Amino acid sequence: MDTSSTPRYPSDLTDAQWELIAPMVPVKPGGRPAKHARRRIVDAILYVNRTGCSWRQLPHDFAPWDTVYWYFKTWNEAGVTDRIHDALRAQVRDGNGRDPMASAGIVDAQSVKGADTVGRDSRGYDAGKKVNGRKRHIVTDTLGLLIVVLVTTAGLQDRVGARPVLARAKMAMPSIALVWADGGYVGKLIAWAQQHCRILVDIVRKPEGRHTFEVLPRRWVVERTLSWLMRTRRLARDYERLPEHSEAMIKWAMIGLMTRRLAPAPGRRPWQPAHPR
Template sequence: MTDAQWAILEPLLPPPGNTTGSGGRPEKHCRRLVLDAIFYIVRGGIAWRQLSAEFPPATTVYAIFTRWVRAGVWQRIHDVLRDRIRVHGGRSPLPSAAIIDSQSVQGSDTVPGSSRGYDAGKKTNGRKRHIAVDTNGLLLAVVVTMAGIQDRDAAFRLLAALRAWFSTISLVWADGGYAGRLIDWSKHVLFLSVQVVKRTDAVKGFKVLPRRWVVERTLCAARRSVVSPVQPGRTWREVLGSGG
């Protein structure tokens, strides 16, 4: 990380251990180096035990990573960076509209059968991620289910989570798979207007659909881990460093 990037991220981390001199051991490794190590793992898609020797021990980095997961650090970092990007683009940090979609992902051998299913349409055995994004494609809410769960069924949970996080959202765009009772339920229970953006049957081949392409771009970026959906081809660290 650059000094400017570290200046943004450091205040978002939990207070260092043993800062008062009582209880526990002081932190042995530089937090900036630990964060670089975590970014190295995520960006490279490698196993923890393959962490380069220039970083702290892999077991130490993993222990800190999991501790920060439990403390909600990554959620806080993500939300702050998303809000900074929105403000930088001249928008309010709180969105008023969202787009939802889902993606089935093949499960590895370590995924237990109790939490996986088969998506017959995509011929995928694993899990399905249901996401809501803002009009820039930045994540607002995520729900993970078995791949066999229908989109409209999981959308009840997704929209409920979206409403819990953002009271400012009043409009949600979705594809035809979300049509039906979800629309009435969202209107009367969550006070959300769900508009279905349908594909025109007269059009053959690929066509970019209004609004829907934004969430589809985010799902594509998710396969490349930390690539920013708002600026495809650039990592979050590059976006952060440019102030965008």
């Protein structure tokens, strides 16, 4: 049931892209064949991710919405989403001449508005950004590829959220030893990260006296990743009831991005990492 097919929607995987992740997508256990093709389940998740539609508004040529949602939830809980994401990241890094295990990264946070589906117990107010919703704490590698993500209430300070997200980064990527951060992460975090995670946090500061926009070394990489995420309509604001589902949606956005980089659709140029001018 996972044979080749012409993509019905722009978000659908091509045959080459499906081949990248097919070995990591579980096959239904037991003797009876699955009612719905694994590939179409993945395409449905990517459709929700790219278009921002609700689960109930999935087109009828996909599996029923509750079936797709069940797979989204089950794969996330079973670690399938992480395995697909991490394997693709390793392939992209290898294709760019990098060791699959990064030694350096960049940390940042982004506050986004929460939809009505986000409960009061998992949302907050970011007074600095004037945003009522949630905050995405991420660590990327130097190519801008996601290493880990942590979703919290928007009211949590960046330096407070940095502790658990750096701990996650060290568990996911034990080789990481250096993380760049902006001035919002100064303070006790630097000593804490060195002591508990064996990570050196290097603060990249804006030049004194500069009040205009300026591309900062290292910092632009993670900011570009956050802009990539905002191009995915499901991530333009937070619609998920559970923070862990928000994290999963971010990983699916990166899965879609990395499959396109590894196997560009016909007529698309291969991706090359950009550098600031």
